Amino acid sequence: MDMIYFDHAATTRVLPEAAQAAVEAMTVAYGNPSSLYALGTQAAKAVAEHRATVAQALGCRPEELYFTSCGTEGDNWAVQLAVHLGRHKGKHIITTAVEHSAVLEPCKALEMQGYEVTYLHPDATGHIRIEALEEALRPDTVLVSMLLVNNETGAIQPVAEAAQVLKRHKSNALLHTDAVQGFLKLPFTPKGLGADLVTISGHKIGAMKGSGALFIRSGLRAIPLLRGGGQEKGLRSGTEATPQIAALAAAAKLGKDALDEHIAYLNDLKAYALAQFQALVPGLVVVSAGDAPHICAISLPGYPSQVVVRYLSDQGFCLSAGSACHRGKASHVYAAMNLSKPVRDGMLRVSFGPSNTKEEVDQLAQALLSVTQNLVAAGR
Numbered sequence: 037m038d039m040i041y042f043d044h045a046a047t048t049r050v051l052p053e054a055a056q057a058a059v060e061a062m063t064v065a066y067g068n069p070s071s072l073y074a075l076g077t078q079a080a081k082a083v084a085e086h087r088a089t090v091a092q093a094l095g096c097r098p099e100e101l102y103f104t105s106c107g108t109e110g111d112n113w114a115v116q117l118a119v120h121l122g123r124h125k126g127k128h129i130i131t132t133a134v135e136h137s138a139v140l141e142p143c144k145a146l147e148m149q150g151y152e153v154t155y156l157h158p159d160a161t162g163h164i165r166i167e168a169l170e171e172a173l174r175p176d177t178v179l180v181s182m183l184l185v186n187n188e189t190g191a192i193q194p195v196a197e198a199a200q201v202l203k204r205h206k207s208n209a210l211l212h213t214d215a216v217q218g219f220l221k222l223p224f225t226p227k228g229l230g231a232d233l234v235t236i237s238g239h240k241i242g243a244m245k246g247s248g249a250l251f252i253r254s255g256l257r258a259i260p261l262l263r264g265g266g267q268e269k270g271l272r273s274g275t276e277a278t279p280q281i282a283a284l285a286a287a288a289k290l291g292k293d294a295l296d297e298h299i300a301y302l303n304d305l306k307a308y309a310l311a312q313f314q315a316l317v318p319g320l321v322v323v324s325a326g327d328a329p330h331i332c333a334i335s336l337p338g339y340p341s342q343v344v345v346r347y348l349s350d351q352g353f354c355l356s357a358g359s360a361c362h363r364g365k366a367s368h369v370y371a372a373m374n375l376s377k378p379v380r381d382g383m384l385r386v387s388f389g390p391s392n393t394k395e396e397v398d399q400l401a402q403a404l405l406s407v408t409q410n411l412v413a414a415g416r
Contacts, residue, residue: 038352039352039353039354040352040353040354040396040399041389041391041392042353042354042386042387042388042392042396042400043354043355043356043387044240044330044387044388044389044392045187045188045240045330045331045356045385045387046356047239047245048239048241048389049242050239050242050243050283051242051243051286051287053286053287053290054243054244054282054283054287054290055244055283056286057279057282057283057286058244058279058280058282058283059279060282061079061278061279061281061282061283062278062279065079065082065278066278067079068275069083069267069276069278070265070267070275079276079278082278083278084098085285086281086282086285087101087281087285089288090249090288093220093288093291093292094219094225094226094234094236094249094251094288095224095225095226095227095228096225096227096234097254099254099269100226100252100253100254101249101250101251102250102251102268102271102272103247103248103268103272103276103277103281103284104248104249104250104272105246105247105248105277106237106239106245106246106248107136107214107216107235107237107248108138109248109250109261110138110214110235110237110248111136111142111181111212111214111235112138112142113250113261113272114181114233114235114250115139115143115179115212116142116259116261117210117233117256117258117259118178118179118209118210118233119146119151119178119179120259121178121210121256121257121259122179122208122209122210123178125176125178125208126174126175126176126177126178127150127151127176127178128151128152128153128154128174128176128178129143129146129151129153129154129177129178129179129180129181130153130154130169130173130177130179130180130181131153131154131155131156131179131180131182132155132156132164132183132193133156133158133368133372134158134162134164134188134191134368134369134372134373135181135182135214136183136214136216137368138214139181139183140368143181154172156169156172157372158372158373159373160373160374160375161189161191161323161324161373162188162189162324162369162373163191163193164182164193164194166197166198166201169182169194169198169201170201170205173201173202173205175207177208177209178209178210180198180209180210180211180212181211181212181213181214182194182211182212182213183213183214183217184213184214184215184217184218184222184229185215185217185218185222185327185328186217186331186369187216187217187331188331188333188367188369188385189323189324189326189331189333189369189373189385190217190324190325190326190327190328190330190331190333190387191328192218192222192327192328195211195213195229195230195231196228196229198211199211199229199230199231200230202230203230210233210256211229211230211231211232212231212232212234212235213229213231213233213235214235215235215236216236216237216240216248217240217328217330218328219236219237219240219241220241220288220291220292220295220298221299221329221330222328222329223299226251231253232252232253232256233250233252233253233256235248235251236248236251238280238283238284238287241287241291243280243284243287243288244279244280244283244284246277246280247277247280248284249284252271258271259271262274294390298390299329301390302330302388302389303329305388305393305394305397306326306329306330306332306388308394308397309386309388309400309401310325310332310334312398313334313401313404316402316404316405317401317405317407317408318405319336319337319408320335320336320404321334321382322334323335323370323373323375323379323383330387330389331385331386331387332385332387333370333383333384333385333386334383334384335375335379335380335383335384336382336384336404336407337376337378337381337382337413338378338382338413338414339382339407339408339411339413339414340381340414341357341381341383341384342357343411344357344382344407344411345357345384347407347411348400348404351403351406353399353400353403355384355385355386355387355400356384356385356387357384357385366380378414381414386400
């Protein structure tokens with residue numbers, strides 16, 4: 037059975053151009069970039085070109101971009117780097133209660149080491165108030181980490197405004213943003229955001245899993261994540277994953293070239309979807325229409341989301357109850373939003389891609405309607 041895919045925030049199908057770039061890196065230009073013979077220097081040249089391509093898509097200089105294996109690695113590295121650079125200035129961190137676990141878990145580990153972490157809580161729509169950040173900022177704050185786009189609600193957080201707060205208070209804190217859900221979904225640059233550290237991931241934009249990058253602002257004395265042979269200017273040693281890097285560059289170029297077109301299309305498609313859901317499905321609640329063009333959060337109160345996800349899967353649809361990283365656990369994002377228990381228990385995330393159509397949306401709306409007709413709501 038063909039599946040209709042509405043979970044692009046979890047992962048994306050690898051684009052044919054990205055897959056081809058990876059195949060060529062594995063079978064033709066397969067040399068080790070550290071080798072001195074022609075096949076190696078060819079691979080090194082390709083990595084440099086791919087770095088420039090991804091940097092152009094992100095809007096930074098190639099020398100500020102370091103390849104990683106995923107968004108989680110980038111987030112962990114950013115947190116470690118910031119606290120290391122600020123180790124003589126303080127032990128206070130500000131982040132949000134709706135961050136990805138790749139930021140929250142390192143922060144929890146740092147709390148065990150004596151750091152104090154302030155978790156900013158969102159309003160009922162999932163947004164962080166910039167005033168809350170300003171109130172929490174202290175002279176000993178060394179890191180502010182704030183998602184650009186929340187992966188479960190699509191809410192855009194005030195990262196650029198956070199940078200202005202830090203500048204106004206002449207804070208020593210570094211600003212990190214996990215831009216995994218924002219990269220090539222929104223027009224932004226690290227400089228425009230005022231961010232010191234920016235995380236991106238390849239498999240959210242049509243590249244292979246196992247690819248990503250961390251932007252480290254020029255001038256920061258970065259510490260190595262991995263020590264060894266000196267790759268990535270000595271900051272992340274290990275033979276470069278040339279197939280993943282090639283695929284990331286190919287997907288980044290395609291995404292950058294089509295950015296405006298994709299934003300317009302996805303905004304229109306999501307607006308159509310939300311209108312159809314509300315018109316056809318009794319009791320459905322739009323919890324977050326999502327500021328980003330590709331994510332929205334809805335709820336069928338009384339219908340447990342895990343049951344609904346499995347039911348919809350049987351009907352040929354892929355969507356989630358929240359972040360794929362939760363694996364069935366209750367979402368800390370929805371809990372932080374102080375939603376009522378019936379709404380929270382019935383949460384569904386619908387995330388769109390350029391390949392989705394209005395015809396598929398119509399089919400999903402009918403499937404959501406069938407949930408209310410064929411499943412028994414809790415408490416009845």
